[in-house]
Amino acid sequence: MKKIEWVTPNKMLIDTGHKTFDRQTNYIDTGNVIANTQHSGYIRAFQQTGHAGLTYGPGELQAFDLDGFRDIPAHVKKYVREQAHARSVILYRFFHHNSKRTITHGWVVTTDNYTLLRSVITGPTDKSRYVIQEVTQYIADCPHRPERVYAWHAADGTLCAACCDCGQVLAGAAPALEEK
Numbered sequence: 001m002k003k004i005e006w007v008t009p010n011k012m013l014i015d016t017g018h019k020t021f022d023r024q025t026n027y028i029d030t031g032n033v034i035a036n037t038q039h040s041g042y043i044r045a046f047q048q049t050g051h052a053g054l055t056y057g058p059g060e061l062q063a064f065d066l067d068g069f070r071d072i073p074a075h076v077k078k079y080v081r082e083q084a085h086a087r088s089v090i091l092y093r094f095f096h097h098n099s100k101r102t103i104t105h106g107w108v109v110t111t112d113n114y115t116l117l118r119s120v121i122t123g124p125t126d127k128s129r130y131v132i133q134e135v136t137q138y139i140a141d142c143p144h145r146p147e148r149v150y151a152w153h154a155a156d157g158t159l160c161a162a163c164c165d166c167g168q169v170l171a172g173a174a175p176a177l178e179e180k
């Protein structure tokens with residue numbers, strides 16, 4: 001996981017290539033966070049029914065946690081529910097504000113001990129990919145699952161490989177960042 005460097009006591013150093021996102025980002029952290037460009041929290045397991053000495057129905061506590069993320073896309077919600085049946089996960093949304101509204105770049109799901117499960121880019125431009133790839137490094141450890149690693153040959157024949165989940169180049173040269 002990447003460690004934060006502080007520019008001032010209230011502002012971390014970040015370079016995603018998205019100027020407005022970088023300017024607005026004050027900090028990024030794991031777990032329950034409400035920051036300038038991050039909203040995240042634990043999603044309890046479907047099977048968890050106990051809270052503060054009370055008993056709830058299966059899925060009730062999870063639904064309560066998910067309600068905190070009102071604009072979550074249906075496919076991300078479905079994925080979270082699949083992953084958070086017997087265990088809790090952490091759900092992250094990254095965004096910036098313009099004068100009129102909030103622009104969401106994407107969503108990241110990790111286990112509750114910060115292993116990356118999936119990142120989903122939902123933003124309007126290519127820059128959202130760079131935002132999500134960069135911020136993911138501060139909140140998750142990526143196992144580079146083999147099925148999520150893609151390989152290609154560079155112009156000079158060098159075999160290159162990179163991870164679709166975290167964006168890290170694992171072999172060869174840095175690619176022109178394009179869709180596989």
Ligand SMILES: [Zn+2]
Nearest residue numbers: 142144163166
């Ligand atoms: Zn990876």
